[in-house]
Amino acid sequence: MERREGEIVGAACVRPSSLQIKAEKKQGNSETENKCIKKKKNMKCDIVLAGVGGQGILSIATVLGLAAVENNLYLKQAETHGMSQRGGAVQSYLRLSDKPIFSDLIPSGEAQLILSVEPLESLRYLNFLSAEGYVITNTTPFINITDYPEPEDVMKSLEKLPRVVAIDAEEVAKHAGNIKSSNMVMLGAASPFIDLPLNSLEQAIRDIFNRKGQEIVDINLKAFHAGRAFSEEKINRLK
Amino acid sequence: MHKKLLLGVEAIGQGAIDGGISGVYAYPGTPSTEITEYIQENDTAIERNLHRTWSANEKTAMEAALGMSYAGKRTLVCMKHVGLNVAADVFMNIAITGINGGMVVAVADDPSMHSSQNEQDSRYYGNFAMVPVLEPSNQQEAYDMTIAGLDLSEKTGVPVMIRITTRLAHSRSGIILVSSPRIENCLSLPADPLQFVLLPSNARKRYKNLLALQAQFLKISEESIFNTFEEGTDKSLGIVCCGIAYNYFRENFPEKSPYPYIKISHYPLPENHLKRLESQVDEILVLEEGYPLVEEQLKGFFERGKKIHGRLDGTLPRAGELTPDLVAAALKIDKPVLPNLPGILVNRPPALCKGCGHHDTYRALNEVMGEYGKGKVFSDIGCYTLGALPPYNSIYSCVDMGASVTMAKGAADAGLFPSVAVIGDSTFTHSGITGLLDAVNEKSNMVLIIGDNESISMTGGQDSSAFGRIEAICEGVGVLPEHIHVLESLPRNHDLLVSLLRKEIAYNGVSVIIPRRECIQKMARRKR
Numbered sequence: 001m002e003r004r005e006g007e008i009v010g011a012a013c014v015r016p017s018s019l020q021i022k023a024e025k026k027q028g029n030s031e032t033e034n035k036c037i038k039k040k041k042n043m044k045c046d047i048v049l050a051g052v053g054g055q056g057i058l059s060i061a062t063v064l065g066l067a068a069v070e071n072n073l074y075l076k077q078a079e080t081h082g083m084s085q086r087g088g089a090v091q092s093y094l095r096l097s098d099k100p101i102f103s104d105l106i107p108s109g110e111a112q113l114i115l116s117v118e119p120l121e122s123l124r125y126l127n128f129l130s131a132e133g134y135v136i137t138n139t140t141p142f143i144n145i146t147d148y149p150e151p152e153d154v155m156k157s158l159e160k161l162p163r164v165v166a167i168d169a170e171e172v173a174k175h176a177g178n179i180k181s182s183n184m185v186m187l188g189a190a191s192p193f194i195d196l197p198l199n200s201l202e203q204a205i206r207d208i209f210n211r212k213g214q215e216i217v218d219i220n221l222k223a224f225h226a227g228r229a230f231s232e233e234k235i236n237r238l239k
Numbered sequence: 240m241h242k243k244l245l246l247g248v249e250a251i252g253q254g255a256i257d258g259g260i261s262g263v264y265a266y267p268g269t270p271s272t273e274i275t276e277y278i279q280e281n282d283t284a285i286e287r288n289l290h291r292t293w294s295a296n297e298k299t300a301m302e303a304a305l306g307m308s309y310a311g312k313r314t315l316v317c318m319k320h321v322g323l324n325v326a327a328d329v330f331m332n333i334a335i336t337g338i339n340g341g342m343v344v345a346v347a348d349d350p351s352m353h354s355s356q357n358e359q360d361s362r363y364y365g366n367f368a369m370v371p372v373l374e375p376s377n378q379q380e381a382y383d384m385t386i387a388g389l390d391l392s393e394k395t396g397v398p399v400m401i402r403i404t405t406r407l408a409h410s411r412s413g414i415i416l417v418s419s420p421r422i423e424n425c426l427s428l429p430a431d432p433l434q435f436v437l438l439p440s441n442a443r444k445r446y447k448n449l450l451a452l453q454a455q456f457l458k459i460s461e462e463s464i465f466n467t468f469e470e471g472t473d474k475s476l477g478i479v480c481c482g483i484a485y486n487y488f489r490e491n492f493p494e495k496s497p498y499p500y501i502k503i504s505h506y507p508l509p510e511n512h513l514k515r516l517e518s519q520v521d522e523i524l525v526l527e528e529g530y531p532l533v534e535e536q537l538k539g540f541f542e543r544g545k546k547i548h549g550r551l552d553g554t555l556p557r558a559g560e561l562t563p564d565l566v567a568a569a570l571k572i573d574k575p576v577l578p579n580l581p582g583i584l585v586n587r588p589p590a591l592c593k594g595c596g597h598h599d600t601y602r603a604l605n606e607v608m609g610e611y612g613k614g615k616v617f618s619d620i621g622c623y624t625l626g627a628l629p630p631y632n633s634i635y636s637c638v639d640m641g642a643s644v645t646m647a648k649g650a651a652d653a654g655l656f657p658s659v660a661v662i663g664d665s666t667f668t669h670s671g672i673t674g675l676l677d678a679v680n681e682k683s684n685m686v687l688i689i690g691d692n693e694s695i696s697m698t699g700g701q702d703s704s705a706f707g708r709i710e711a712i713c714e715g716v717g718v719l720p721e722h723i724h725v726l727e728s729l730p731r732n733h734d735l736l737v738s739l740l741r742k743e744i745a746y747n748g749v750s751v752i753i754p755r756r757e758c759i760q761k762m763a764r765r766k767r
Contacts, residue, residue, distance in 0.1 A: 052587065065411065069244055078410035080353070081269055081699075086622065088589035093410075103490035104410035104483075107563040109575050123584050127577045144590060146629070149583040157581040 188227025254385025259421030262290025641670030
């Protein structure tokens, strides 16, 4: 993975209730940033990323991490390495804040988002979700265990949740040009709920796919925007 | 200000480079692996040509690091907690010989056993060897303490341990790098030619020297910037936070703690801070990741002092890693009641990858062993340990690196027939060869299967130290050539593997069968 450098201090973050993404100021001098901090209160965003080992949730975490660094946020991102990577349940805890972050783990009941690339896995971390939190999940099941529940029952459990965006990321990714970009569809679907500037997320996607060529970059950006449009439409319908 | 986004393990790697090491020595093991991988890929390390290739096991790694230290250079040796068991012989004795160039021993513990067979606490080893231990609470400290540890090692003349746990190892955060990194030491021999000669007469002198140093270690720890005391207004409780437990404590009091507390990241325990805390509070709560080492020390056998709470009295669970929630409960902070998880949720344990060669091996082994009943296959540590789970249910042991070979030998000695061992190529070269020699010397009636995927796969596909030489090693150890078989582990070779297993089970002596095919994950990465 490419390692990036940058300042990690400053402002911005999540307003799960506010679904409009305001145009953020470009990275300014620290004074402007500080004013920004004073205006906002408790800017803090905790995200549980969930999936199955090998599904590549870490690329989503990397994009969000790069965008957070670009916006001078504090960041902690704990991930799963080792044995469970072999097709087991994996999770990453991503914490963004304008104040120093202590714990690498998210306390239960405090995550603003569960972002899952697999429907059953989205249910596994519901204890982490705050009362106002959203579940953003892919609907395509990844069945590598014999006792996987009926996919319809998984969907029924999801539908019972108060705030959920369920998206067939593979289908959307196929339309965007490559089924492999389903992770970027999921990131796009989550992006309206994460108060990071759109251009920072786009730039981070360019950065991580750049070495694979312009075509791959474009497919992933298209997938990201398709996922984002899906969520925005859903949000508008809810209004 | 220069900031870099690094995992805790990577921060140790960067700290070692900036601390002026001339080499890193290690054997891969989760959660320690990426310390070495970071150095292997680092431009400065490549430019300076620091030593950064993998060792055969943790013992050879630490001994080589000792050699580098003997020659006056700074060095880092890294391993997971159970790796320190393998290196314990040299570790205990390095404390007595002391070092020449600075040496940091970075050990990553795995509480909750995410990828391990136990959750032993390496701080006990530091205590046992009587050397200073540093325990960072975050990525920045992991970096700073690696540089400070190398300095401290040269100042005190002993190796310094840095102990981290899984959560810090595999969590990323921004860190500030030093503006002026240390340069490498020049080659220099130890001033005392007898320093490293642990003949009894000299070892006694060296041991007395180590004992005499303890007062100095304590003084340094009491003055260490890594141990801090914070006042609090509520004196009903005083908190002792060790390493990463500090984060979980502060997560619950992000602005200011009402209770006075000590943050401990440098051992031996700073007596000054502890006495000060004890004198002003009614009771003490010890928060530590791992075993209740500090709690035990503070409690004493007769518990005549103030009440000490922690893992021993049930305030915190005795086993498993800490979380912000567990620490909140220990602090009696009310948390909202959490919803029940949906009843349809099932576990998703790890499994062998689709197309993995171990799958073909287990399929053939199950076919043959079905004729003999359960319980006759010993195994080892690696991806193939997943053969203990459904759908394979093929193996009946996983204890420590190399134990499959020797347990199969011992069981054969006891009369178990057939006695079969399954080990990976890298685990075999790590600690299986000497066991095979024992079996050959006694003509033990056993079959050893070495699943050769040409890689250390569980930890991410590092190069196996005896790539392409496994059969030559077996022959060199004395296994008869006609009882060594190599075949490609592919579905089309199923019948061949079944017949070889039958034939070698029938042979009364040591046989080795090597199903070989490159790890599919490694192959995919290579072709990318």
